[in-house]
Amino acid sequence: MGRFVIRRVVGMVVVMFAVSVLTFLIFNVIPNGDPADRMAGKNSTPVQIAAIEKEWGFDKPIYTQYVTTMEKVFTGDLISYANQTNVVEEIRRGIPRTFALAIGAALLWFAMGTALGLYTAMRAGRWTDTLVTVLALIGVSMPVFWLGALASYYLGFKLGLFPNGGYAEIGEEGLWEWVKHMILPWCVLATLFVGVYSRVLRSNVLDTINDDYVRTARAKGLSERRVMIHHVLRNSLIPIVTLWGLDFGAVLGGGAILTETVFDLQGVGQYFAESIGQLDVPPVLAVTIFGAFFIVLLNTLVDIVYAALDPRIRLTS
Amino acid sequence: MSIADSSVQPDLSPVVNDGGQAEAEAAPGLSPWASAVRRLRRNKAALIFGALFILLVALALAAPLWAQIADTTPAKNHLSDTIVVNGKSEQVVTFDGVPIAPTWQTKFFLGADQNGRDVAVRLLYGARNSLFIGLTAAIITAFLAVLLGTLAGYFRGWTDAVISRSLDIMWAFPVLLLGVALGVSLALGGLKIGPIQIQGGSLWIPTLIIGVVSVVYLARPIRGQVLSLREKEFVEAARAQGAGPIRIMFGELLPNLASTILVFFPLLVANSILLEAALSFLGAGVQPPEPSWGTMLSDGVVLLSTAPHLTIVPGLMLVLTVLSLNVFGDGVRDALDPRAKVRLEH
Numbered sequence: 176m177g178r179f180v181i182r183r184v185v186g187m188v189v190v191m192f193a194v195s196v197l198t199f200l201i202f203n204v205i206p207n208g209d210p211a212d213r214m215a216g217k218n219s220t221p222v223q224i225a226a227i228e229k230e231w232g233f234d235k236p237i238y239t240q241y242v243t244t245m246e247k248v249f250t251g252d253l254i255s256y257a258n259q260t261n262v263v264e265e266i267r268r269g270i271p272r273t274f275a276l277a278i279g280a281a282l283l284w285f286a287m288g289t290a291l292g293l294y295t296a297m298r299a300g301r302w303t304d305t306l307v308t309v310l311a312l313i314g315v316s317m318p319v320f321w322l323g324a325l326a327s328y329y330l331g332f333k334l335g336l337f338p339n340g341g342y343a344e345i346g347e348e349g350l351w352e353w354v355k356h357m358i359l360p361w362c363v364l365a366t367l368f369v370g371v372y373s374r375v376l377r378s379n380v381l382d383t384i385n386d387d388y389v390r391t392a393r394a395k396g397l398s399e400r401r402v403m404i405h406h407v408l409r410n411s412l413i414p415i416v417t418l419w420g421l422d423f424g425a426v427l428g429g430g431a432i433l434t435e436t437v438f439d440l441q442g443v444g445q446y447f448a449e450s451i452g453q454l455d456v457p458p459v460l461a462v463t464i465f466g467a468f469f470i471v472l473l474n475t476l477v478d479i480v481y482a483a484l485d486p487r488i489r490l491t492s
Numbered sequence: 493m494s495i496a497d498s499s500v501q502p503d504l505s506p507v508v509n510d511g512g513q514a515e516a517e518a519a520p521g522l523s524p525w526a527s528a529v530r531r532l533r534r535n536k537a538a539l540i541f542g543a544l545f546i547l548l549v550a551l552a553l554a555a556p557l558w559a560q561i562a563d564t565t566p567a568k569n570h571l572s573d574t575i576v577v578n579g580k581s582e583q584v585v586t587f588d589g590v591p592i593a594p595t596w597q598t599k600f601f602l603g604a605d606q607n608g609r610d611v612a613v614r615l616l617y618g619a620r621n622s623l624f625i626g627l628t629a630a631i632i633t634a635f636l637a638v639l640l641g642t643l644a645g646y647f648r649g650w651t652d653a654v655i656s657r658s659l660d661i662m663w664a665f666p667v668l669l670l671g672v673a674l675g676v677s678l679a680l681g682g683l684k685i686g687p688i689q690i691q692g693g694s695l696w697i698p699t700l701i702i703g704v705v706s707v708v709y710l711a712r713p714i715r716g717q718v719l720s721l722r723e724k725e726f727v728e729a730a731r732a733q734g735a736g737p738i739r740i741m742f743g744e745l746l747p748n749l750a751s752t753i754l755v756f757f758p759l760l761v762a763n764s765i766l767l768e769a770a771l772s773f774l775g776a777g778v779q780p781p782e783p784s785w786g787t788m789l790s791d792g793v794v795l796l797s798t799a800p801h802l803t804i805v806p807g808l809m810l811v812l813t814v815l816s817l818n819v820f821g822d823g824v825r826d827a828l829d830p831r832a833k834v835r836l837e838h
Contacts, residue, residue, distance in 0.1 A: 186660075193661045202677070266521035312822070316762070316814040318769045318786075321807040324793045332797070433770055438795075447669055448774055451676045459673050466666030476594070 184419050187475045194467040195460075199241050202456045231256075237443060257455040264445055266465060272342050273442035275353075275425045276434060278361050284365035285419050288372025292415075293408060294336045295303055295373060296380035304377075311370030323437035327443065330361060342437040360438045364431060372415060379411035386410075413484070417477050424473025428466030507562050528751075534561050538823020545816040546701070548809075550621050555616035566617040567781045568610035575599055582759050584608045590798045594805075596664035603801045605791060606822040611805060614673025618806065625699045625777075625811070626765035632703025633760050634753055637710035641742050642749070645710075656715070662708045668770065675776025693779040702767045716751060720747055751828040758821030762814045769810055785810045790829050 230235045232243055247253040251263040291311075295304045331339040337359050343352040384407055385388060392406045393399075401425070422430075432444030441461055450458035522530065532538060559565055570584045577595045581709040584604045585591045594611075601612040626746045644655035675698060682692040683700075691698050714721050721727065722745070765785075772775030772786025773793075780787060792802030 190661055190664050194664050197661065201674070202777075257605065312818050313811070313815060315819050316767055316791070316811050318773070318807065318810060320773050321789055321810070322792070324796060324803060325807070326801075329706070329795045345583075425666070429669040432668055432672070436774070442670075448672065451673055452775060454677065454680070461668075463666060463669050463673070466669050467664045470666060471664045478619070 176251050176482065180479055183475050183478055188469050191464070192469050194471075195245060195464050196241065198460050198463045199244065200237075202460060203237055203240075218313060221466060240361065244457070244460065246262070248464065249279060253457050253461055255450070255455050255457050257453040258428035262458045262461045266461060267420045269441060269443035269446050272440050273427065273431060273435065273444060275342075276364065279357055279361040280368075280431075280434075281363035281419065281423045281426065282359050284372060285415075286367065287369045288385060289376055289408075289412070289415065291369065291373035292376025293380060293403070296377045296384070297403070299377070299381060307373060311374055314366045314370035317366070318432045318433075319363060319367055319404075320437045322366060323360070325432055326359050326363055327438060332480055340437075342440045360434050363438075364426070372418070375418065376411060376415050379414060380407055384408050384409050389446045417481065419479040420473045420480075427473075429462065429470040449479060494571065507613055514828060519835050520643065526826045532823055535823040535826065537822050538826075539816065541819035542823070545765065545813065545820060548619065548813050548816065549623060552619035555613070555620055557614045558616055559610075562601065562613050563599065564610045564613055566609065566614045566783050568609060570604065570610070579791075580651060588798075591795075591802070593799070593801055602805050603799070605788075605802055606795060606799070611788075611801065613785040614788060615785075615806060615809060618785050618788055619813075621695060621778055621782060621784040622765055622768055622786070622810070625695060625702065625768045626761045628699045628762035629702035629706070629764040629768075630757060631708060632700065633706040633764070636704070636707045637714055638746070638753065640707065641711040641714025642718050642745060645715040646722055646745065652715075655711075659708050659711055662705075665705075668767075670703050671701050671767065671771055672776040674775050675774075677772050679776065680781050691777060693782065693783070695778060698768055698771055698777040700772070702764045705768075706760060706763065710753075711775040712758065713752060713756075717749060717752060718745055721745055728782075755821070755825045755828055758817045759825060762817035762821065765814055 202318055225234075232240055235243075244253070248263070253260070253262040253438050254260070255262050255265075291307055295307045298304045327337075327340055331337040338356050341356060343349075343356045345353045350418070389402060392402045397406075429444050429447060431442065435442040435445040436448050443465060446458060447462040450462070540759055544587075548822060566568065572585045574581050575592070576582075577592075577597070582592060584600065585606065585608045589605055589606060591608065593627065594603045600610055602642065603611045604614060605611055607615065611772055640659070641657050644652040678690075678697045678701070679692050682694075683697060685688040690700075722740075727744055730740050735743065768777050768784060769786035769789060772784055773790045775790070778784035778787050780791075788806040789803060789810070792799070792806065796803050
């Protein structure tokens with residue numbers, strides 16, 4: 176097990192390195208305008224541009240630029256081209272917001288997905304089952320920013336049930352205000368996943384429900400409730416937890432960019448969206464690496480948990 | 493499964509099977525394909541939504557026809573025009589900049605947008621662009637995924653190592669962030685790959701981006717399937733007859749991958765359409781004045797309080813299209829793979 180973990184962690188570092196190099200290359204190769212040119216402004220002389228190039232190190236060979244940029248990412252000295260703010264500071268400011276959104280939504284979709292999945296499995300083939308399946312498919316077919324904009328306008332602005340976007344600091348405005356600002360974003364983001372989760376769980380439950388150990392549990396006189404929760408659900412949940420880990424990583428790693436933007440939560444994703452609009456390479460690079468880190472981290476964690484549960488995986492991979 | 497929030501989250505995991513209601517085994521004498529078609533034909537919901545999708549495509553193709561009836565073009569401004577609605581003369585866009593709501597007559601059937609353009613006409617032309625991107629991107633994804641998955645699975649060894657590690661790296665990329673970043677930079681500068689040159693505003697830029705970033709979802713399952721197929725007797729037989737790798741891959745393996753590709757295809761199209769909308773919403777997809785559902789939504793959302801039809805109309809159209817593909821795709825999967833063996837690997 177120890178060797179498996181080490182191998183996975185080394186793999187993770189290698190992938191992260193590759194991601195950072197690739198992202199860096201993409202933004203240096205793609206013709207997106209010379210950053211020095213843009214920083215110097217419209218009426219600039221070649222001398223001014225050359226001075227900016229020297230100051231920011233754009234005249235150095237590309238691998239030197241990569242190394243210095245990565246150094247700055249780790250020391251927290253990375254500076255934006257567009258407005259000269261500290262990129263790492265900006266990301267740090269966005270992290271609690273992005274985490275609040277991702278964690279809340281992930282818990283919500285997990286709970287709702289599990290409950291609905293179990294409910295529909297126990298009523299497989301009846302009209303409630305069909306109804307939930309239809310709703311689930313509608314949920315995955317909606318663009319999140321569309322649903323978010325409609326919810327924010329009609330429930331927030333028109334009916335006044337919720338604040339119309341924005342984020343409230345717990346420390347400043349209190350817990351209740353924070354929850355009120357987060358309810359709609361949580362629900363909207365979770366809507367996309369609930370459908371998938373309930374359907375995956377439903378099929379898993381239907382697969383396990385006919386297994387021998389379930390029959391044994393029933394035969395020894397356990398209540399239906401106990402059989403469902405302790406025997407069927409427990410075993411059906413494993414794939415769901417895997418899926419949940421991966422999706423959670425993806426949402427943390429930039430997947431919530433649309434939800435953040437639509438609700439103006441000012442998280443890491445929104446920071447990215449605003450930076451790319453100005454073709455500001457340092458924040459784009461840093462947020463991409465930040466996102467990739469969480470995706471890879473959750474992937475690795477899921478693999479390790481899986482291997483801990485099932486020794487066969489350790490041997491084959 | 494992970495491109496997160498974004499309804500862009502593809503429901504590419506064809507995982508649901510209908511456990512309880514196991515399909516009756518196919519009648520003897522029917523080929524697997526024939527029995528799949530028979531199962532699909534029995535699935536009323538899938539057929540209805542499949543027909544709905546075809547109808548939507550037909551509507552998109554008929555866009556110039558409606559433009560002629562409405563006597564305008566998707567890019568034509570009618571800012572200072574007036575129009576007679578229910579006997580009253582109304583301005584297409586008021587002095588406060590509020591566009592007219594749906595009139596339900598030939599001109600401005602679904603209202604106008606902030607530039608006084610006919611929403612219905614733009615919706616149909618936008619459908620062309622959104623569907624073009626969705627279908628073409630899915631074809632690109634399927635082509636690349638099959639190519640990479642087959643090569644990796646068939647040759648194994650270092651070919652597999654290179655392809656699989658590259659897929660691992662792609663998997664680690666935050667897809668939406670990558671798509672947005674590429675979309676914005678390429679929209680400005682265009683793209684040059686050898687002799688091929690693509691202009692900045694071209695539809696091909698979002699198409700290519702979406703097509704490429706989705707490859708990983710299909711390439712992994714294909715590789716897995718090829719790994720097990722290549723050990724089967726029929727491949728061994730072909731090899732014994734002297735067939736080379738190319739013939740084995742295209743003649744023997746590809747037909748066996750067809751059902752997996754068919755199962756994924758409608759879901760890939762649905763997902764590509766959603767991704768187009770997401771990219772366009774963030775300014776990284778289709779570039780104005782070219783209409784697409786994503787750009788229409790992006791323009792409409794800011795005017796939600798004065799002109800809700802600009803948000804609701806293209807949104808409903810998009811949801812209807814993606815839903816029809818998802819339900820139909822669901823039916824195809826149940827028909828081809830009633831025990832749902834095709835799962836998305838992680």
